[in-house]
Amino acid sequence: MMDQKVAADDKVKELIRKGVNISNPLSVEVGEEVNLNQISGKAVKIYPGCRIYGEKTVISSGVQLGYEAPVTVDNCQLGPKVELKGGYFNKSVFLEKASMGLGGHVREACLLEEQANGAHCVGLKQTILFPFVTLGSLINFCDCLMAGGTSRKDHSEVGSSYIHFNFTPEGDKATASLIGDVPRGVMLNNPPIFLGGQGGMVGPLRMGYGNVVAAGSVLRKDVDLENKLIMSGSHPAVVVDRIPRAYPGLSRVVENNILYITNLIALEQWYLNVRKSFFENQEFGGLIFEGVLEKLRLAKEERIKRLKDMASKMPVTPGKGQDSAKTPEAKRQFFEKIREVEELLGKNADEFVDREKKDRFLTAFGKHREKQRGDYIEVIQSLPRELSRAGTQWLESIVDPICTQAATVLPALNLFKKSRANI
Numbered sequence: 237m238m239d240q241k242v243a244a245d246d247k248v249k250e251l252i253r254k255g256v257n258i259s260n261p262l263s264v265e266v267g268e269e270v271n272l273n274q275i276s277g278k279a280v281k282i283y284p285g286c287r288i289y290g291e292k293t294v295i296s297s298g299v300q301l302g303y304e305a306p307v308t309v310d311n312c313q314l315g316p317k318v319e320l321k322g323g324y325f326n327k328s329v330f331l332e333k334a335s336m337g338l339g340g341h342v343r344e345a346c347l348l349e350e351q352a353n354g355a356h357c358v359g360l361k362q363t364i365l366f367p368f369v370t371l372g373s374l375i376n377f378c379d380c381l382m383a384g385g386t387s388r389k390d391h392s393e394v395g396s397s398y399i400h401f402n403f404t405p406e407g408d409k410a411t412a413s414l415i416g417d418v419p420r421g422v423m424l425n426n427p428p429i430f431l432g433g434q435g436g437m438v439g440p441l442r443m444g445y446g447n448v449v450a451a452g453s454v455l456r457k458d459v460d461l462e463n464k465l466i467m468s469g470s471h472p473a474v475v476v477d478r479i480p481r482a483y484p485g486l487s488r489v490v491e492n493n494i495l496y497i498t499n500l501i502a503l504e505q506w507y508l509n510v511r512k513s514f515f516e517n518q519e520f521g522g523l524i525f526e527g528v529l530e531k532l533r534l535a536k537e538e539r540i541k542r543l544k545d546m547a548s549k550m551p552v553t554p555g556k557g558q559d560s561a562k563t564p565e566a567k568r569q570f571f572e573k574i575r576e577v578e579e580l581l582g583k584n585a586d587e588f589v590d591r592e593k594k595d596r597f598l599t600a601f602g603k604h605r606e607k608q609r610g611d612y613i614e615v616i617q618s619l620p621r622e623l624s625r626a627g628t629q630w631l632e633s634i635v636d637p638i639c640t641q642a643a644t645v646l647p648a649l650n651l652f653k654k655s656r657a658n659i
Contacts, residue, residue, distance in 0.1 A: 247272060251282075260284040276519055283307075294523045304338040304356075313527035315350075316519065327534075328360075329527045332611075337373070345534040350613055351388055355396070362412070362538055364503070366421050367613060372396035372433060379412040381499065383421025384445050385428035386617070392416070395433025395451060402439050406481055406549065410493050410542040411439035418499040419631035420445070422506050423624040424616050427463065435468075440492035458488070460654070481549055486566060487649045490543070494642045494651070497539045497581050498635040504532045505585050505634060509598060510627075514612040540578055547574035566648040576645045580638065590633035597626040 247266040251258060254277030258264055264282055266272075267289040275288075276297040282288075283302035288295075290311030298317035301307040305322030314320070315331040323340030330336075334348040339357035342348075347364045354360075354371035359378065365371075366383040368391035375394060379402040384392035392415070402411040420426050427446030431437070436454040446463035449455065453468035483489070507528055515521030550571035600623055608618050619627075643651040 251275060251277075255280075257281040264288075274520060274523060278519075292523075292527065294520045294527065296519050296524070313520075313524045315524055322356075327531075329524065329531050331524070345531045345538060347528060347531050347535075362535055364535070366392075366416070367424060368392070370394070372398070376400065378402050379409065379439060381412070381414055381416070381418070381496065382429070383416030383418070384426055386424055386426075390428055392428040392430070394431045395435065397434045398431055399436045400439055401436055406483075406546075408542065408546045408549075410489060410539075410546045412493065412496045412539055412542075413437055413439040413441045413443070414492065414496050414499060415441075415443040416445055418502045418506065419628045419635060422503070422510075422616070422631070423619065423627060424613070425619075425621070425624055440489055440496065442492060442495070458492070483550075483567065486570065487651060489546075490570060490646065490649055491651045493539060493543050494577070494581070494639060495635070497536060497543075498638045500532055500536045500539070501581075501585050501638070502631040502634045504529065504536075505589070506631065507532070509594070510601065511612065514615075536581075540581055544574055544578065547571050566646075566650075569646055569648045573645050577642055580641055580645065583638075585634050588634055588637040590630065593626070593630040593633050597623070597630045600626065 247270065248258060248261045248264050250272055251266065252261060254272070256275065256277055257280065263284040265287045269291040270288055270293055271291060274293060275295040278297035280295060280297065281300045285306030286302040287308045289309065292311045292313070293309055294313040296314055296316045296318070299314050300319045301309065303319070303321045307320050307322055308324045309320065310326045312325050312327065313329045315334070317333045318330040319335040320340065321336060322338035323336065325340065325342045327344035328342050328346035330348045331350045333351045335353040336342065336358060337354060337356040340354060341359045343361040345362045346360045349365060350367040352365035352367060352369045354375065355373040357374045358371050359376045361378040363377055363379065364381040368385045368388050369382050370391050370393045371377060372394060373396045375396065376399045377394060378400060380400050382392055400413060403409055404411065415429055416426065429443060429445060430448045432449050432451035432453060434452050435449060438454065438456045441455055442458040442460060444460050444462040447459055448465050450465065450467040453466060455468055459466055512525055515525040518524070547570050550567040604619065604623060605615050608615050639652050
């Protein structure tokens with residue numbers, strides 16, 4: 237035990253020698269497994285009471301840990317100038333200038349892109365926030381992907397005391413919600429989305445760009461229109477018989493899960509083909525990029541697992557409901573064909589993508605970047621509208637064919653009959 241303590245003390249001393257600002261070394265703990273070569277000595281400040289664990293932990297220049305309260309970092313990859321002010325952070329990635337306030341609780345497979353941030357007491361797990369997305373205080377926002385906005389002054393936001401309901405009475409977590417999307421969201425040129433405080437969303441839902449949801453609203457239905465003001469009333473008081481595992485909204489739930497997973501696939505391709513080169517000149521860029529890909533893989537695995545878990549309950553499900561999956565045939569088919577769906581979602585994206593659209597965009601993007609220079613945010617914000625549209629078309633050529641094939645595998649569920657042009 238004493239040897240472990242000495243080893244930990246030695247690591248803290250080595251960090252100080254590297255230039256890390258640790259004002260109270262005796263209060264800071266660094267795990268034996270931590271690779272000090274993955275912690276920058278440039279403008280990094282670690283406040284009293286912090287703990288750093290994990291062989292995959294990366295801490296880049298300008299990072300500040302624990303300004304408001306002690307911080308525990310466990311196998312996270314932190315980009316430049318990230319601020320984690322207090323709380324617990326596990327197996328997640330924070331890109332440049334992302335931040336979380338006091339009482340943050342960020343668990344595995346989260347990705348906060350540039351300048352995404354949360355105030356105090358925010359809980360996240362399996363959550364992806366695109367650049368600039370802002371979360372207020374006292375929020376539970378697990379199993380979401382949120383995009384929208386063009387800058388720190390024009391950003392998507394979630395009001396304080398908001399909750400994403402991601403666990404059903406049946407014990408399902410096939411409930412991830414797509415707030416915005418990937419093909420359009422990565423272009424950083426769409427109107428922000430606002431979810432008013434003291435409200436909630438019953439996943440899995442889809443939400444279009446530019447929408448404003450009034451405070452106190454609890455959303456239970458997709459909003460695929462855009463630029464709307466949405467006010468949701470309370471359920472009327474009623475007591476009725478409950479039918480276990482009825483799944484009256486099965487088609488919509490399956491559809492939203494497949495769409496969410498295909499968006500994760502598109503985001504992975506965006507990182508591999510566009511974002512990768514921006515990490516190459518960044519301190520620890522390769523390690524952070526690997527961390528992003530790992531989190532996207534974990535996110536995809538989680539969503540497929542949850543979909544399979546729900547499918548396994550279908551044989552004992554009564555055929556009662558109000559939608560296109562109200563017959564026992566739809567439920568039986570979902571149960572029997574889930575393996576085919578899993579195989580479809582596990583295929584290489586190159587099997588679906590429109591190669592011409594991909595090459596056209598990447599060639600034009602490369603030329604634009606040579607002229608524009610700058611970091612990732614600056615380059616994307618400077619894209620001409622037609623080039624952004626071409627990039628969206630490339631990514632949609634990944635999403636749409638997978639959704640179409642899934643509908644073919646599960647014809648009884650009547651999937652993707654509604655246009656997704658405004659989602």
